[in-house]
Structure formats: structure tokens, C-alpha cells
Amino acid sequence: MKAAGLAALVLLTGLLAGxxxxxxxxxxxxxxxVSYDPTREFYESYNKVFAGYWEAKTGENVSVVQSxxxxxKQALExxxxxxxxxxxxxxxxxxxxxxxxxxxxxxxxxxxxxxSAPYTSTIVFLVRKGNPKxxxxxxxxxxxxxxxxxxxxxxxxxxxxxxxxxxxxxxQKYHGDEDKCRAFVKKLYEHVVVLDSGARAATTSFTGNxxxxxxxxxxxxxxxxxxxxxxxxxxxxxxxxxxxxxxVAVVDANAQDxxxxxxxxxYLSYLYSDKAQEIAAQYYYRPxxxxxxxxxxxxxxxxxxxxxxxxxxxxxxxxxxxxxxxxIFDSIYEH
Amino acid sequence: xxxxxxxxxxKGAGGYVLIAVSAIFFFVFLILPLVTVFQNAFSDGMLPYFxxxxxxxxxxxxxxxxxxxAIALCVNTVFGLFAVWAVTKFQxxxxxxxxxxxxxxxxxxxxxxxxxxxxxxGRTSPLYPWLKSHSIHIVFAVPAIVIATIFxxxxxxxxxxxxxxxxxxxxxxxxxAIMGANWWTIFSRVTFPHMKxxxxxxxxxxxxxxxxxxxxxxxxxxxxxxxxxTLPLHVEILFNEFNSQAAFAVSSILVIIAIxxxxxxxxxxxxxxx
Numbered sequence: 001m002k003a004a005g006l007a008a009l010v011l012l013t014g015l016l017a018g019x020x021x022x023x024x025x026x027x028x029x030x031x032x033x034v035s036y037d038p039t040r041e042f043y044e045s046y047n048k049v050f051a052g053y054w055e056a057k058t059g060e061n062v063s064v065v066q067s068x069x070x071x072x073k074q075a076l077e078x079x080x081x082x083x084x085x086x087x088x089x090x091x092x093x094x095x096x097x098x099x100x101x102x103x104x105x106x107x108x109x110x111x112x113x114x115x116s117a118p119y120t121s122t123i124v125f126l127v128r129k130g131n132p133k134x135x136x137x138x139x140x141x142x143x144x145x146x147x148x149x150x151x152x153x154x155x156x157x158x159x160x161x162x163x164x165x166x167x168x169x170x171x172q173k174y175h176g177d178e179d180k181c182r183a184f185v186k187k188l189y190e191h192v193v194v195l196d197s198g199a200r201a202a203t204t205s206f207t208g209n210x211x212x213x214x215x216x217x218x219x220x221x222x223x224x225x226x227x228x229x230x231x232x233x234x235x236x237x238x239x240x241x242x243x244x245x246x247x248v249a250v251v252d253a254n255a256q257d258x259x260x261x262x263x264x265x266x267y268l269s270y271l272y273s274d275k276a277q278e279i280a281a282q283y284y285y286r287p288x289x290x291x292x293x294x295x296x297x298x299x300x301x302x303x304x305x306x307x308x309x310x311x312x313x314x315x316x317x318x319x320x321x322x323x324x325x326x327x328i329f330d331s332i333y334e335h
Numbered sequence: 336x337x338x339x340x341x342x343x344x345x346k347g348a349g350g351y352v353l354i355a356v357s358a359i360f361f362f363v364f365l366i367l368p369l370v371t372v373f374q375n376a377f378s379d380g381m382l383p384y385f386x387x388x389x390x391x392x393x394x395x396x397x398x399x400x401x402x403x404x405a406i407a408l409c410v411n412t413v414f415g416l417f418a419v420w421a422v423t424k425f426q427x428x429x430x431x432x433x434x435x436x437x438x439x440x441x442x443x444x445x446x447x448x449x450x451x452x453x454x455x456x457g458r459t460s461p462l463y464p465w466l467k468s469h470s471i472h473i474v475f476a477v478p479a480i481v482i483a484t485i486f487x488x489x490x491x492x493x494x495x496x497x498x499x500x501x502x503x504x505x506x507x508x509x510x511x512a513i514m515g516a517n518w519w520t521i522f523s524r525v526t527f528p529h530m531k532x533x534x535x536x537x538x539x540x541x542x543x544x545x546x547x548x549x550x551x552x553x554x555x556x557x558x559x560x561x562x563x564x565t566l567p568l569h570v571e572i573l574f575n576e577f578n579s580q581a582a583f584a585v586s587s588i589l590v591i592i593a594i595x596x597x598x599x600x601x602x603x604x605x606x607x608x609x
Contacts, residue, residue: 032559034557037575040575040576041576065559065560065561065562066559066560067557067558067559067560068558068572068575069558077475077557079458079459080453080457080458080459080474080475081453081456081457081458081463081474081475082474082475082557082559083472083475083476101458200575201575204574204575204577207577208574208579224577225577228577
């Protein structure tokens with residue numbers, strides 16, 4: 001009986017400890033930033049700078065709790081009750097998913113400049129040292145001897161950008177002939193040897209586990225791998241790619257609940273400050289601030305032809321046409 | 336004498352091949368991976384190893400894992416004892432169904448268990464408004480991790496004790512009851528001594544399983560750094576951050592705990608036999 005009583009007590013205190021999470025207590029505020037995979041290093045750095053800025057401005061001490069994973073999965077977790085104050089995801093449609101769950105107010109995309117995307121990126125190739133398969137452009141990916149690593153567009157935001165970048169190339173090559181585009185992209189996905197659930201997992205498959213000849217990935221992710229690898233890889237910028245806009249938004253319902261709306265908004269607006277834009281560039285995200293972007297033109301290939309999501313009629317349309325159940329991706333990836 | 340030693344030696348090529356196959360199997364699947372963990376953990380020397388192990392997030396993850404394991408263990412021990420007592424000492428309707436249900440968690444994939452609790456306690460659940468209005472956070476918070484761990488370790492204590500008590504029968508308890516002993520005396524003086532070793536063994540298994548749980552916890556945790564990351568999740572995160580040395584250093588904590596548990600287990604087995 002004593003044992004039972006003790007167990008019940010332990011259980012109770014344990015559960016209470018779990019429930020005891022408080023966003024604001026005294027002079028201290030905790031912000032939960034639910035983000036996607038490749039932003040880990042960037043936000044780790046940015047959080048420190050923001051904490052300094054916020055303390056100087058308001059005297060309040062802010063600590064940011066990070067969560068990272070595949071963008072789509074992260075959005076789903078927020079919709080299912082993960083108490084994020086802000087979401088900084090890979091693409092608009094993932095934030096739209098949180099909006100449709102009733103957690104983010106409509107019109108979030110106009111809350112901040114540049115479609116609420118404080119930094120952008122694009123899709124490039126990472127190949128092994130010396131580029132042994134001589135991969136220069138999208139055409140080379142569908143050669144018989146090439147094995148590709150890219151994540152699954154169903155679960156990964158980055159993977160959807162990869163898909164659309166490939167489609168952009170095909171679309172220009174075949175002057176928008178949909179059947180030919182479809183055939184090209186189908187052929188490309190037939191060369192995929194590992195279809196991971198997130199961008200970071202795909203990178204790990206390529207770099208850590210030595211899978212494939214080419215990784216289709218974010219430009220920033222490619223640079224991080226280069227910096228980490230002592231010359232084991234090379235980055236190839238294809239002739240055509242897509243301007244990837246990872247968007248950010250305050251999760252209004254949660255922030256109001258936690259009493260963190262002000263700091264959450266400031267957290268996102270400060271991403272547009274010169275200081276934050278410099279940090280973005282330092283972690284190989286393309287800053288939206290044109291001058292800071294130009295300053296880093298030796299890092300970012302500014303000659304690539306970049307299509308935008310608007311060329312696909314916006315994310316709603318692209319999502320419905322390509323990635324929804326029964327969409328183009330389903331039809332080409334069925335074996 | 337000579338004949339006996341002859342018998343113990345493997346006969347012909349077949350015997351040696353079998354031994355070689357098992358030895359290689361053992362080496363490739365068990366020894367090599369373990370060595371790799373420690374080799375990678377110390378690949379940059381002692382200092383980075385201890386830096387990774389003493390890192391604030393690692394410490395928080397370790398504490399959380401220990402806390403969750405302790406709670407799961409207490410709950411499952413108490414539950415296991417009650418269930419065992421009911422199943423082996425009494426006859427009642429639906430006993431078979433109950434014993435089958437208790438085994439369910441080992442046959443259900445942990446991922447499904449995780450999703451189940453998301454549907455039950457998550458934002459889309461009818462229960463959610465009530466939980467929310469009482470500020471009870473379950474999913475993507477510590478309670479969900481505890482619940483998931485309890486679920487996956489549910490049958491261990493029960494499963495270990497049942498066979499022991501089933502062979503024991505109820506005669507001794509009945510004798511004690513006739514002599515006027517109350518239930519606590521019967522339990523502590525008659526029933527418990529019989530099942531003592533099986534009971535400890537069940538606890539050991541339950542602990543080992545709880546520490547390493549990944550699937551269900553991964554779905555329910557939300558991966559909030561320093562809040563809801565258990566050790567196995569923390570290892571995955573470090574690995575995904577290209578920080579494999581730290582990932583292996585943190586893994587080594589789990590490996591060391593696991594080896595400790597195995598030693599306790601062998602000691603218990605030795606005691607039980609002796």
C-alpha cells in the first residue's frame with residue numbers, strides 16, 4: 001500500500017512538473033520557435049542577438065526554445081497542439097496549414113515585408129569531390145548512371161522546393177509542355193535512391209551515409225555541408241532554380257494565451273534588422289535586404305535564373321496541383 | 336575421460352562453421368556497433384566527450400529520461416502487481432481478455448501508440464477544450480512522454496511474474512487466510528517471496544525499455560530543446576546537427592546505463608538460481 005501511495009505521489013508531482021511550463025514569469029519570458037530542419041545553426045545564433053536586443057529595449061530576459069524537424073511535420077504538430085509562439089517554416093503552405101487549424105489570423109503573409117519571408121534561399125546541387133559524374137545542370141540528373149538523394153515532398157518543405165525547381169527547369173526547356181515536364185520529373189524521381197522525410201535527414205544520407213551521387217538541397221544546407229567537410233563535396237548551381245521563401249508568422253492564438261504576443265512580433269520583425277540580415281548571410285541564407293545581399297555576391301550566385309512560386313500560381317495552387325493526394329507527385333512516384 | 340572431451344569438441348567442418356557463423360554474427364551485430372559508439376564518442380579526445388556529456392541540454396535530457404523512467408516504473412510496478420494478483424489468485428469472467436489486452440502494447444508499433452495519444456489528447460480531440468480550459472498540457476509536453484513510456488512498458492512486470500505465480504497455485508494463500516492472516520500479511524509473507532526474483536527481473540526489463548523508447552516519444556514530444564527532449568531524441572538531434580561526436584558521446588550515456596542494467600540483471604539471475 002505504501003508503495004502504491006508513493007507511486008501515486010511521484011506520478012502526480014511528475015505530471016504537475018510537466019504542466020508547470022510558464023511562458024512568462026516575472027522578468028523572464030520564454031518563446032517557443034517551431035522551425036524546420038536547416039535553420040538550427042542560424043536561429044541558435046540569432047536567438048542570442050535578439051535576447052540582447054530585447055533586454056536592452058525592455059529589460060526583459062528572453063529565452064527561446066527551439067524545435068526543428070521536417071517543415072510539414074512541424075506544422076502538423078503545431079496544428080495538433082504543440083504550443084509554438086512563432087513558426088518559422090520552409091514555405092507558405094505549411095504556415096497556411098497552421099492558419100487553417102485556426103491558430104494564425106488570416107492575412108499573416110502581409111504582416112511583415114517581402115511576403116513575411118525575411119531570408120530566402122534557392123535550390124542547388126551538392127556533388128562529391130571532383131564532381132566524378134560531371135553534373136552541371138538538371139539534365140545531368142536524369143542520366144542513367146546518376147543516383148539522386150532528395151527528401152519526400154509529402155513531408156518536407158524543402159523537398160517541395162526541389163520538386164518545383166526541377167519542374168521550372170523542365171518547363172523552360174520544353175516551353176511549358178506539361179506532358180514533357182511530367183515525363184522529365186518522373187524520370188528524375190526514378191533516379192532517387194533515398195527519399196527521406198526531411199531535408200536534414202536527406203543531407204545526412206548523402207554526407208554521413210554516402211548515399212547517391214548528388215543531393216538536391218537548399219543552398220544554405222549545401223554551404224553548411226561544404227564548411228563541415230574539408231573539401232569532400234562541391235556545390236553546383238544549376239542554370240534554373242526557384243526562389244525559395246521560407247516564411248515566418250506569429251501563432252496568434254498561442255501567443256495570446258501565453259501573453260507573449262509582443263515579444264513574438266518583435267522576434268520576427270527583428271529578423272529584418274541589418275544585424276539579423278548579416279547573420280542570415282553568414283549562415284548562407286540570402287538576405288532580403290538588397291544591399292546586404294550584394295555585399296555577399298561572392299557567396300550567392302546572383303546570375304542563376306530564379307522562378308518564384310507566383311509562376312506556379314501561388315502555394316495554394318501549387319500544393320493542390322502537385323503535392324495533394326492524387327496530385328502530380330503521386331502520379332509520377334507510383335511504381 | 337578422453338572420450339568425454341572428445342564429445343565436447345565440435346565434430347567435423349560443420350561444427351566449426353556453425354561456431355564461426357555465430358561468432359561473426361555476434362561480433363558484427365553486437366560488439367562492433369558498441370565499439371563504434373565509444374570510438375566515435377572519444378574521437379576528438381576526452382575534453383569534447385565531457386563537454387558533450389555535461390552540456391546543459393544533455394543534462395536536461397538525462398534528467399527528463401530518468402524522471403520519465405521512474406514514473407513509468409512506479410506506475411507499471413503497482414499496476415503489474417495488482418494485475419498479477421488478480422489474474423493468478425482469482426477466477427473471474429473476462430480474465431483471458433484482460434491478459435490479452437495487457438500484452439497489446441508489445442504488439443502495437445510505438446509509432447501507432449504515439450499517434451493514438453495525439454488523436455486522443457491533441458487539438459483535434461473532443462477532450463482538448465476541457466484540458467485546455469484547465470491548463471492541462473498533455474501532448475507535446477512531459478505528460479505525453481510519460482504516458483507513452485508507460486504504454487510501451489506496460490506488460491513487462493506483469494509478464495515476468497505471471498508464470499511464476501501460476502505454477503505456485505493458491506494453496507499457501509488459502510492456508511494463510513484460514514489461519515487468519517490479513518491480505519497484506521498474505522501478500523508480503525506468502526505471495527511476494529515466491530515472485531521476488533521474477534518481480535525484480537521485470538523491473539529491470541521495464542527500466543531498460545523505458546530509457547530507450549524512441550518511436551512513441553518522438554511523435555508526442557514536439558522536440559522542444561531543454562523541455563521535452565529525452566536522451567534518445569537528443570541523440571537524434573545532435574546527429575542531425577552534423578555533431579556526430581556529441582551524438583555518440585550522449586549515446587554512450589545510454590549504453591553505460593544499459594550495461595549497468597544488464598549487470599544488475601545477471602546478478603539477479605544468479606541470486607534467483609542460487
